[in-house]
Amino acid sequence: xxxxxxxxxxxxxxxxxxxxxxxxxxxxxxxxxxxxxxxxxxxxxxxxxxxxxxxxxxxxxxxxxxxxxxxxxxxxxxxxxxxxxxxxxxxxxxxxxxxxxxxxxxxxxxxxxxxxxxxxxxxxxxxxx
Amino acid sequence: xxxxxxxxxxxxxxxxxxxxxxxxxxxxxxxxxxxxxxxxxxxxxxxxxxxxxxxxxxxxxxxxxxxxxxxxxxxxxxxxxxxxxxxxxxxxxxxxxxxxxxxxxxxxxxxxxxxxxxxxxxxxxxxxx
Numbered sequence: 269x270x271x272x273x274x275x276x277x278x279x280x281x282x283x284x285x286x287x288x289x290x291x292x293x294x295x296x297x298x299x300x301x302x303x304x305x306x307x308x309x310x311x312x313x314x315x316x317x318x319x320x321x322x323x324x325x326x327x328x329x330x331x332x333x334x335x336x337x338x339x340x341x342x343x344x345x346x347x348x349x350x351x352x353x354x355x356x357x358x359x360x361x362x363x364x365x366x367x368x369x370x371x372x373x374x375x376x377x378x379x380x381x382x383x384x385x386x387x388x389x390x391x392x393x394x395x396x397x
Numbered sequence: 398x399x400x401x402x403x404x405x406x407x408x409x410x411x412x413x414x415x416x417x418x419x420x421x422x423x424x425x426x427x428x429x430x431x432x433x434x435x436x437x438x439x440x441x442x443x444x445x446x447x448x449x450x451x452x453x454x455x456x457x458x459x460x461x462x463x464x465x466x467x468x469x470x471x472x473x474x475x476x477x478x479x480x481x482x483x484x485x486x487x488x489x490x491x492x493x494x495x496x497x498x499x500x501x502x503x504x505x506x507x508x509x510x511x512x513x514x515x516x517x518x519x520x521x522x523x524x525x526x
Contacts, residue, residue, distance in 0.1 A: 281519070281520070321520050323518070324517050324518060324519065325473075325515045325516075325517055325518040326515075326516065332517070334517075334519055336519070336522070343472075343519065344454075345474070345516075345517045345519070386455075387454075387455065387474075387516055387517050388453050388455045388463075388474045388516050388517050389452070389453060389454040390410070390453065390463055390465070390474070391410070391450050393465070
């Protein structure tokens with residue numbers, strides 16, 4: 269188990285085009301880009317790769333992130349995140365996700381915001397018959 | 398392009414445990430299971446494999462489905478689906494998804510319900526730098 273969690277890459281995708289329902293001037297940084305920037309400086313664990321993406325199509329409940337990690341892990345989409353309130357939450361949740369072979373962190377161990385703001389989870393590729 | 402779309406498997410995942418916010422007696426079939434059953438009989442195209450899953454964690458907006466298809470396609474989560482109203486919609490959307498190499502069906506060609514009820518989309522694995 270240890271080998272698998274150490275070698276299977278985990279990606280943290282952040283929607284950088286998210287406006288979080290706010291009016292944003294063309295030349296202003298969007299909330300999604302600010303969240304991405306805050307996570308760049310947040311000290312994510314080795315093994316979690318932060319990647320910007322354009323639109324996760326969850327605009328009404330942004331900002332949104334995805335945690336995914338190879339063919340063995342469930343994929344999770346989390347929503348209603350802000351760069352001022354939830355950076356620590358995301359680091360905590362990503363760290364636990366990295367440590368879980370199948371990506372399923374025990375319910376009571378998940379950050380509260382993750383428990384209440386999961387947009388969707390998707391089973392691992394190849395897990396279904 | 399033709400070869401790729403013909404050989405890359407497409408999966409249609411249906412959350413069969415979904416209650417769609419309704420009170421469901423223990424021995425009654427759940428709305429998600431009814432949607433799955435209706436899709437079994439709906440004549441999905443060859444190349445689209447229907448698979449039941451337990452909880453996509455989008456319970457407040459169920460019933461929910463996922464369309465995904467190998468490492469080249471975006472993954473989509475759609476919501477607010479019923480077995481009485483949306484079987485044809487799902488077959489139509491899945492058929493177009495199968496035909497799209499990257500899973501991105503042109504906006505105006507997507508079924509209206511898909512345009513208005515996309516819970517999330519996730520980029521293909523390996524597509525990000």
